[in-house]
Each structure stands twice: as C-alpha cells, then as structure tokens.
Amino acid sequence: MSIQRRPKTGKDKNGKVRWVARYRDASGREHSKTFGTKTDAKNWEAEQLRALRSGTWIDPIHRQSTVGDLVRDYRDSAARPKTREAWTTYYNALGELYDVPVGKLTAGMIRKWVAGRSEVWAPRTLSNAIAFLNTVLNKAMEDGVIAVNPGKGIRVSVPSKRLSADDVPAPADVMRLIRAVEDGRLCSHNRVERAAMVRLAAATGMRRGELLGLRPCDVNELAGTITVGQQRGNNPLKTQSSYRVISVDSVTMAAILAVSGERYIFESLGYGAAQKIMDRAHETGLWPRRWTFHSLRHFHATQLLSAGVPVKAVSARLGHSSAAMTLDVYAHLLPADDALAAGIVGDLLRDNCGMEGRGDGGLRAVK
Known part of the structure; x- marks a missing residue:
C-alpha cells in the first residue's frame, strides 16, 4: 500500500x-487509482483496506457487471424450456434495474422496482420474480461479485394456495370437455390426440409438461402403468419427487395407445395445444374462465381424496414432495370428512361408553 x-x-x-x-x-x-488530492487518495486507500479486512472487498472488474448481465447469464443456464421462459419474463421486466452496476444496486432500488411491478403483476408472479432476483444475487455473492445481497428480506404478501370448491370441475364437467374435444367443437385438428391428452390429464393428474414428454417406452400396457420421467425435449421434471410410475385405467390406456407417435405419445402436440383447448372452451362457455388445464390435476386429486384413497397414495400420483403438501392444498375441500369423523366417534361412544344420540343431534348418558 502506498500513496x-x-x-x-x-x-x-x-x-x-x-x-x-x-x-x-x-x-x-x-x-x-489516481486522485487530484493526497487526502482523497488516502481516504480511498483506507476504504479499500477496511473492505479487505472485513471481507466485503469486491474486485472493481466485477463491479461493472450490471443486474441485466447477471440475470441474463442465470436465465441462460436454465435446463428446462418452461423455466427459461419464466425467467425471460423476469429478465424483460427489469426496467430501470437492467443497467445498474450490481455493486451499486440498493434495497431502495429493488423496492421501487417491486412497487412498479405490483401494478401489472399478480402477487404470486411478483413474489416469484423477487425470489428469482434474490437467487441471482445470492449466486453473485457466492461468486465474489458482490459482498451482500441488497434484496434480502424484500417480500410481498401472497394469497394462500388453497383452492375453493369453485376452482375444481366436477366429473360431468370433465367428461363434457373430453366429448367436446372428441367431436371437434373445441379443435379441428388432431382432435383424437388432444382428447386423449385431456383424458390422461384427468385420469392421472399429470402436469402439461409431463404429458408432452411421455414416450412410447414409458407406457407399459401389460402392467397398466406409465412412467413419468421427463418433459418434452428430454428436459428434467419439476422436482425429484415428480419422477414416478402411475397406474392407468384400461379406457385411458387404450386412448393413449391409439395415438402413440414415434418419439412421443402426443407427437403432434406442443405446449400451446392445451391452451388452445382452454381458450376455445372459455369462448364457447363450456368452461368458466377460472378453470385452466391445470384444473384437471385438481379434479384428479379431489376425486381421489373424496373417494377415500389414502393421501399418501394421492401425493405419490401427483408427484408431490410430501403428503403434507397434498393436504395443505386439497384437504379443506372435503368437508364431508369431518361429518364422517363425527359419526365414527359418535358410534364409538354409543357402543363402548354407554352413550347414545339424542333427537337434537347431541349425546346423552344411558343409565
């Protein structure tokens, strides 16, 4: 060190x-670095020494990297097309943050950006964007590009993931959708293939990317099962728990075998096929706009739980990380279970504890 x-x-x-x-x-x-006064030079040197001692020193070369540079590089590292597509949305929305050198980024700048995006994005989308930005900034810390993450602690409140009963179609609604696809009311091309995809979504609860990535080698006709092992383009699944084997009923099995392509079961369909079905279903009034293709997954889960299928089995079919996650999303939609529980306890009390029901629905002691 010298001046x-x-x-x-x-x-x-x-x-x-x-x-x-x-x-x-x-x-x-x-x-x-060169200065016009000796005092400025000493102050700068002292500042660098303090940063070196405290472990907060950042190479000046790294300080020139912008937020846009870091987000773009991280986005390009995504392995799954749908992930890259989502991250591109956040990248394109950086706005005033794009050209900010990452070393000069402050929490105030991020809060201002969040406030602006809250006017055009739903809370969950904004929350996901903040989480993504924090992931990028945390990686920048690990790489020694910045000393601290200025986005740490910035959050937005997000409504619960819990569904309402109106968010889930009934069996008659799902069958009406399948029939409308089969007879050409919702699509004019590849209608048999599209109908099979809708049926399989309802019969298994598979996600759209999983359906499109299904290959002929994943279908075991003899065992009546399909293996969920990838998304379209040989891209990995959402989580490790998403890798699973699912049993399929005979009617659905026959439907997918009838349309099986060479590389994929739904060879001629892409990611937009499901959305086109939904758009047409909404336009014709067949389905309310609150229902999406993902609603078929909700239908599958709620029907199984209502029928008494163990939650662990339902969780495994959906590819959830735990049964607790399944219960958190769906259990409250099954109020009949509480009445069933009350009846069971009432029967136990009557048969084993000398209690019996009263006409007003309560219990009284039997002398």
Missing part, C-alpha cells in the same frame, strides 16, 4: 499534481 505523487516534483504539463494510491488484494494483485 505516490505524480510528478514527483513540480507539476505536470497541465500545471497539476496527481496522487496515485496503490494496494494489493488478498490474491496479491495490485490495484491503483
């Missing part, structure tokens, strides 16, 4: 004196 005068004596050709401050980082590499 040197330039020139050593007198002044330069412009009649000025410059002061050069130098220091070495933890790796031994030298850094320098």
